[in-house]
Structure formats: C-alpha cells, structure tokens
Amino acid sequence: xxxxxxxxxxxxxxxxxxGVATGLVxxxxxxxxxxxxxxxxxxxxxxxxxxxxxxxxxVVEGSLKRQTDGLTVEFVVTDTARNIPVVYKGILPxxxxxxxSVVAQxxxxxxxxFVADQVLAKHDENYMPPEAAKALEDAKKLKAKEALxx
Amino acid sequence: xxxxxxKYSSPASFYPLAGKMVPVFYGLAAVFTIVGLYISFFxxxxxxxxxxxxxxIFIHVPAAWMSMFIYIVMAIWAGLGLVxxxxxxxxxxxxxxxxxxxxxxxxxxxxxxxxKPTWGTWxxxxxxxxxxxxxxxxxxxxxxxxxxxxxxxRADKAGAILAMVGGINVPIIYFSVKWWNTLHQGAxxxxxxxxxxxxxxxxxxxxxxxAAWMYSIAVALxxxxxxxxxxxxxxxxxxxxLEQKS
Numbered sequence: 001x002x003x004x005x006x007x008x009x010x011x012x013x014x015x016x017x018x019g020v021a022t023g024l025v026x027x028x029x030x031x032x033x034x035x036x037x038x039x040x041x042x043x044x045x046x047x048x049x050x051x052x053x054x055x056x057x058x059v060v061e062g063s064l065k066r067q068t069d070g071l072t073v074e075f076v077v078t079d080t081a082r083n084i085p086v087v088y089k090g091i092l093p094x095x096x097x098x099x100x101s102v103v104a105q106x107x108x109x110x111x112x113x114f115v116a117d118q119v120l121a122k123h124d125e126n127y128m129p130p131e132a133a134k135a136l137e138d139a140k141k142l143k144a145k146e147a148l149x150x
Numbered sequence: 151x152x153x154x155x156x157k158y159s160s161p162a163s164f165y166p167l168a169g170k171m172v173p174v175f176y177g178l179a180a181v182f183t184i185v186g187l188y189i190s191f192f193x194x195x196x197x198x199x200x201x202x203x204x205x206x207i208f209i210h211v212p213a214a215w216m217s218m219f220i221y222i223v224m225a226i227w228a229g230l231g232l233v234x235x236x237x238x239x240x241x242x243x244x245x246x247x248x249x250x251x252x253x254x255x256x257x258x259x260x261x262x263x264x265x266k267p268t269w270g271t272w273x274x275x276x277x278x279x280x281x282x283x284x285x286x287x288x289x290x291x292x293x294x295x296x297x298x299x300x301x302x303x304r305a306d307k308a309g310a311i312l313a314m315v316g317g318i319n320v321p322i323i324y325f326s327v328k329w330w331n332t333l334h335q336g337a338x339x340x341x342x343x344x345x346x347x348x349x350x351x352x353x354x355x356x357x358x359x360x361a362a363w364m365y366s367i368a369v370a371l372x373x374x375x376x377x378x379x380x381x382x383x384x385x386x387x388x389x390x391x392l393e394q395k396s
Binding site: 004007008011015018019022026030033034035036037038056092093094095096097100103118119120121122123124125126127128129130131132133134 | 195196197198199200204207229232233234235267268269270271274276277314315317318322329330331332333335336337338346347348351
C-alpha cells in the first residue's frame with residue numbers, strides 16, 4: 001500500500017468514526033437540544049416541573065386578554081392538540097399576533113397556568129408582500145365560509 | 151491537444167493564472183452587488199409580517215450560506231493537502247479561512263440585528279445560533295493553529311485535521327432547524343421544495359448570493375497568491391518575478 005493510500009484510509013476511517021460518534025451523541029441529546037417544549041409535551045409532563053423552560057406554539061385566535069393594570073396579558077398557546085394558558089407581565093414583541101407562533105420562557109404554575117417572564121415572537125419562513133398576504137387571508141375566510149354552508 | 155489542468159496545481163503556473171482571474175471576479179462581484187442591492191432595496195416588496203426589517207435577509211442569508219459552504223471547501227482543500235501532500239491545496243485552505251470567518255461574523259451580527267425587531271431578542275442559545283457561533287470558533291481555531299506552528303508543513307497537517315473534524319458542524323448547522331425545535335425559522339429556500347418567498351425577494355437574495363461567491367473567489371485567489379510568494383520565496387520562479395519587478 002502506498003503511503004498516500006494509507007493516509008487516505010486513516011482520514012476516511014477517522015472521519016466516518018467521528019460521524020457515527022456525533023450521530024449517537026446528537027441522538028442521545030435529542031430532547032435536551034430542543035429550544036422549547038410543545039403544549040402536548042407539557043401536558044404529558046415531559047417538561048421540567050420545578051425549573052424554567054420554554055413553551056412554544058401558536059397563539060389561539062381571540063385568546064389574548066389584557067388585565068386592568070395594562071401590563072399583564074393572558075393568552076393561550078396551542079399546538080392544535082393541547083392548549084396551555086400563559087400569563088405574562090411585560091411588553092410583547094412587535095410581531096406578537098394571535099394565530100402566530102411564540103416562544104415563552106417561564107415556569108408552570110400549580111394551577112396549570114404557564115407564568116412567563118419572557119415572550120419572543122417566532123416568525124415563519126414565508127416572505128410575501130402585504131397584498132399577497134391579504135389575498136391568502138381572504139381565500140382562507142372564503143373557504144371557512146363555504147365550509148359552514150350546509 | 152487536451153488542456154492539462156494538473157499543470158495549474160503547481161504554484162509557478164497557477165500564480166500568473168490567478169493574477170488574471172482576480173480582477174475578473176472582483177468586477178463580477180461589484181456588478182452583482184450593485185444589481186443585487188438595487189433589487190433588494192428598491193424592487194423587492196415589503197414583507198407582510200416583518201415590514202422592512204426583513205430586508206436584512208439580503209445580507210444575512212448569503213453570508214450564512216457562504217460561511218457554511220466556504221468551510222466545506224476549506225476542509226476539502228485541507229484534506230487533499232493532507233492526503234496528497236500537494237502544496238497548493240493547503241494554501242487554498244488557508245486562503246479561504248479568513249473570508250469564511252468574516253461571513254460567519256456577518257451572519258451572526260446581522261442575525262442579531264434581525265432578531266431584536268422580529269423575535270424581541272438579540273441572542274438566544276438555540277441550536278441554529280449556537281452551532282453557527284461554534285463555526286466562527288472553528289474558523290478562528292483553524293487560523294490560530296496554523297499560525298502558531300512555525301513549520302509550514304506541520305502547521306498544514308494540524309490545521310487539516312482540525313478543519314476536517316470541525317466539518318461535522320456544518321450539517322448540524324444546516325439541519326438544526328429541522329431536527330430540533332428552534333427559535334430560528336426553517337429554510338425558505340432548499341433543494342427539495344419550492345421556495346416560500348415572493349419571486350423578486352428570492353431574485354434579490356440569489357443575486358446577492360452570487361455576489362458573495364464572486365467576492366469570495368476574488369479574495370481567496372488574491373490571498374493565495376500572497377501565500378505562494380511567501381512560502382516559495384526561495385524558489386526560482388519567485389526570484390524571477392522579484393527580478394522583473396525591481
């Protein structure tokens with residue numbers, strides 16, 4: 001075997017071993033590398049109960065309520081399977097909107113409310129001009145209307 | 151007669167060729183940047199949810215793409231240098247590293263500027279951002295390691311191993327948004343599905359990406375020319391060039 005081939009064998013062998021090792025590590029870390037938990041995971045007690053974690057999902061349409069102090073807000077986060085009510089005192093990010101994704105950081109209270117101390121908006125990968133967004137919205141409404149018809 | 155491309159794997163014949171290519175790629179980079187920026191700021195429409203803040207993608211996305219792509223190219227060149235002992239390969243790897251680090255830095259900084267108005271935070275330790283930060287450390291590590299060892303051949307070998315081992319990070323960055331829940335959104339443009347962007351936005355972004363390619367090629371070539379002169383300063387072809395200049 002030429003020294004060049006031997007070296008190539010070492011490089012390929014070493015890199016594939018490294019690849020397998022990394023794959024195994026990442027697989028083992030799978031749940032720890034998640035930035036947030038979904039409402040279903042929280043309902044199944046997969047999220048830590050006594051320390052802070054992040055909850056991510058969609059804000060339920062029409063669920064946003066502002067309390068009388070003007071700063072505390074309540075809304076419901078859903079992954080379309082389970083819902084978790086969230087209480088947050090502070091300023092919401094500009095992109096926070098009902099029907100859009102959020103990531104909230106905080107603790108799960110005893111009453112099942114998630115008490116957040118930080119709320120971040122998570123935007124999606126779709127980029128479109130406002131007119132296109134409006135057209136999509138109108139189409140959705142039309143469809144919903146037609147679905148209601150007998 | 152077939153063109154012998156292996157002729158250009160020797161520094162003596164690659165040096166003048168690279169010298170001819172550098173201005174061409176700088177020129178292309180300038181043209182694509184001007185066209186790309188014009189489309190990005192004057193033609194592409196405002197985004198429905200993010201408003202004008204989204205326009206940072208025209209810098210952010212090409213920079214992030216380049217940061218990952220340059221790393222792969224760098225690791226391949228370094229690996230070729232290690233296995234085949236070719237002089238030029240290791241020099242190419244070294245020439246690419248600063249540009250890759252620069253693009254990584256730009257991607258991180260513009261990402262922070264984007265994160266504040268859209269997400270409400272400059273920085274979060276989610277998988278995408280953390281692995282991109284590790285990429286910056288890998289570039290800096292590669293550059294420091296090769297600079298810290300005086301013997302050029304040993305420096306190349308040590309650097310090559312670091313570059314190849316670090317290569318495992320690139321697929322992690324790319325797939326992080328798919329494998330885990332992250333704050334960072336998924337890919338808008340991928341090879342497997344049609345892009346989820348308005349056409350002019352996509353066009354602006356792709357032209358900016360081409361500009362980043364052209365710039366990277368130009369800068370890497372001019373840097374590799376300097377490395378060739380420096381490393382081969384005692385060889386006949388460098389002496390010849392020096393005599394012509396003086």
